[in-house]
Amino acid sequence: MFLRTAASVIAIVVLLGAARALQPPTAPRTLATAPAAPAVTVNKFLSYDPAAKKITLKITSALTSKQGGFNFNGGSNGDQTITVPLGWQVHVDVNNIDAIPHSAIIIPDAKPLPAAPDQAAIGGAYTIQLAPSTGHDTMDFAATPAGKYLIACGIPGHTASGMYIRFVVDGSAAVPTYTGL
Numbered sequence: 018m019f020l021r022t023a024a025s026v027i028a029i030v031v032l033l034g035a036a037r038a039l040q041p042p043t044a045p046r047t048l049a050t051a052p053a054a055p056a057v058t059v060n061k062f063l064s065y066d067p068a069a070k071k072i073t074l075k076i077t078s079a080l081t082s083k084q085g086g087f088n089f090n091g092g093s094n095g096d097q098t099i100t101v102p103l104g105w106q107v108h109v110d111v112n113n114i115d116a117i118p119h120s121a122i123i124i125p126d127a128k129p130l131p132a133a134p135d136q137a138a139i140g141g142a143y144t145i146q147l148a149p150s151t152g153h154d155t156m157d158f159a160a161t162p163a164g165k166y167l168i169a170c171g172i173p174g175h176t177a178s179g180m181y182i183r184f185v186v187d188g189s190a191a192v193p194t195y196t197g198l
């Protein structure tokens with residue numbers, strides 16, 4: 018019994034030594050963990066983290082009664098413009114508070130406007146069809162390539178009814194901006 022216990026203790030000591038040997042040398046902690054940079058608030062729809070180059074955008078369909086509800090954040094017919102720096106990560110929260118379905122999709126800013134946009138110009142930059150009143154979805158994408166786009170509604174006829182605002186990916190923009198409010 019004693020021998021077995023002694024053998025076990027030796028085995029454990031050997032194992033501990035081996036485990037310790039497997040650990041990499043502790044790196045010198047020259048940099049203290051920086052506190053998270055505070056997000057910069059542009060307005061009630063747009064904020065960003067400059068260090069992480071991450072943008073958070075809130076889009077609400079039919080936020081106001083403007084254009085008969087065919088608007089995003091109260092913007093219609095391209096009268097609002099969101100500009101983001103090239104390559105930044107964009108997270109968009111899209112909500113529909115209207116009595117009819119809507120959606121959101123980023124398409125090229127080009128005429129003629131499609132009757133029912135269904136081809137996103139940026140990978141991942143589209144939502145599902147959002148149910149009336151409670152519909153919600155998100156878009157997550159990298160802002161590339163640089164260019165002029167529209168955030169449009171994919172429901173047939175809605176873009177033609179003015180339900181689009183502008184979205185610009187700008188290689189020379191230092192920070193995101195939101196104009197037209």
Ligand SMILES: [Cu+2]
Nearest residue numbers: 119170172175
């Ligand atoms: Cu719509």
